[in-house]
Amino acid sequence: MKKSIITFFLPLFPILASAYNAEIDGIYYNLIAKTGVAKVTSGDTKYSGDIVIPPKVTYGGVEYSVTEIERGAFEYCYSVNSVVIPNSMASIGEGAFQNCGLKSIVIPSSVTSIGSEAFLESWLSSIVIPNSVTFIDARAFSNCDSLTSIEIQGSITSISNNLFAYCGLLNSVKIPNSVTSIEGCAFSHCYSLSSIDIPNGVTEFGWGTFWGCSSLESTILPEGLEMIPQDAFRDCSSLKTVHIPNSVNYIDASAFFNCSSLSSLKIPDHLSHLGPFAFYGCRSLSSLTLPESLNSVEAYVFGGCSSLTSINIPENAAYIGEYAFTNCVALTTIETSNRVASIGKGAFQGCSSLKTVSIGSGVTSIDNQSFAGCLNLEEFYCYPKSVPSTPSDAFQDSYIEYSTLYVPEEAYNSYLTTKPWSDFKEIKTLSGTIPDPPQPKKCATPAIMYQNGELTFICETEGAKFASEITDMDIRNYYEAKVSLTLTYNISVYAMKAGYENSDVAYATLCWTEAEPKTEGIEDGIAQIPVRPVLIQMLDGIIKVTGAEDGQEITVYDTSGQMLGRDFCINGAAEISTNLHRGSTVVVRIGDKAVRIIEK
DSSP states (O other): OOOOOOOOOOOEEEEOOOOEEETTTTTTEEEEEETTEEEEESSSSOOOOOEOOSSEEEEEEEEEEEEOOOTTTTTTTTTTTEEEEEEEOOEEOOTTTTTOOOOOEETTTTEEEEOTTTTTOOOEEEEEEEETTTOOOTTTTTTTTTOEEEEEEEEEEETTTTTTTTTTTTOEEEEOOOOOOOTTTTTTTOOOOOOOOOHHHHHHHHHHTTTTTTTTOOEEEOOOOOOOOOOTTTTTTTOOOEEEEETOOOOTTTTTTTTOOOOOOOOOOTTTEEEETTTOOOOOEEEOOOOOTTOOOOTTTTTTTTTTTOOOOTTTTTOOTTTTTTTTTTOOOEOOOOOOEEEEETTTTTTTOOOEEEETTTTTTTOTTTTHHHHHHHHEOOOOSSBBOOOOTTTTTTTTTEEEEEEOGHHHHHHHTTTGGSSSEEEEEETTTOOOOOOOEEOOOEEEEEEEOOOOOOOOOOEEEEEEEEEETTTOOOOOOOOOOOOOEEEEEEEEOTTTTTTOEEEOOOOEEEEOOOOOBBTBBOOOOOEEEEEEEEEEEEEEEESOTTOOEEEEETSSOOOEEEEEBBBEEEEEEOOOOTTTTEEETTTEEEEEOOOO
16 A cells, blocks of 8 residues: 655744743843853843843842843844843854844944854844954844944954845945955845955955955955855956956856956966856956966856957867857957867857967867857868868858868868868968869889789789780781791780779780700690790880790890890899880890880
């Protein structure tokens, strides 16, 4: 059997505490007899009017020192006009005056701590924190809509998180020099805060410290601060200038997101990280120099910086993140370093004034729509020698059919035949020239060899095929009673391969000479005459004979009978050099065998 689980949601209302053990002159106390301490607390009736808390009370004949205002003691006491706190008071507890109608209060120099949410959403207009206070907990003054000024004289070391968050009228804050850290959202959404002095001893900011301080115009960050955290100045729409000390090496995500009035900024030379969205929507920022120590350009970091006309990509940056410069409509040029390996999706999308782009030799990939909507693109210098992986929409709506692409000379043909690069109006080398159309490779001229009754063709071009023609000079009609067989063949062959030009034609003549001119060994009336195959080749005036008998004399004559040269066959080969040219005819005599050869 399945069990059904039903969850009930109850509305949240303030829980009114009435844990007290004495009421004296209209004030409720918790009395601790053992220590003689009285703590002001809430009671059956909400406080109203003017409240004076005495330093001591007597109850049941015992005197008690009043040292603490307990949690929620004056919570939701909308009718309280004023509260006088005695010098005996040491602490103000959590939520003590939360949502209280109190407009002003004097905190005596005896108080050392103020609890979390102590004055949350109270009606205070101003307050002075005395020097005795060493600790103020989180959200103590958050959402005080009427609070206009606060002075902290104390020796606190930290401004706790959300301490003054959403104090919409707060325009003046004095922070003591003892403070070393300002925690997350401490002044977030203090809409009226136009300036603030941050002590030099502050070395740490928390997340969203000044988020939404829309009236803050300028600030000087203290030397020693190492990081500007996420959302630190987000939506500070009036912020025009900010001094970032050299000690800062890390600016986190969205740190200056939508600071629409920020017009100038100097970034420390040794900054190592600039987070995503760090300057997104800073539409008044016209120029910025990024330090060479920066190792990446993160996603959306300058997206929507519509006044940005120029920016450098640091030498050490390994990549440009997605939409890093999207809609930077005033950006006219961009140049990446050789270390940049990838350009992210939409990195320069909508950069409608971009005219010249130069990407370094290290780029291997360009993502979708990286340069989409770059309407005025004129020149694109692409230094990689291997064509980067590039989707078809990388240049969508950028009219590259009217632009010129410049590429390395050795990679020219690769870009010329690879989309979308081939869609550019023209492609030139980086030196500005257009190479001659590529000539197809040519197969090497084959070599001809004969052995054991077979002709073999060899070519240095791997994978080549051969087309050959063999002519038998004895094939003709004879009318005499006696026929002399010459046993001579003319051979021609060339090599071919797909994508290559055919090779030059190689020529040779194959003939047979008598090895032993005898008639012994007659069988069945047929004389078996041993013969030797000889291959004769002529190229560029050189007569090469292979297969003849060692020691055999080889002689070459022209058609008039004049001897042109001779050699003796050694190891089956002989070579005779002549001054013949193409088209010449010679007679090669091998022993008693004479063969007519034409140099083709």
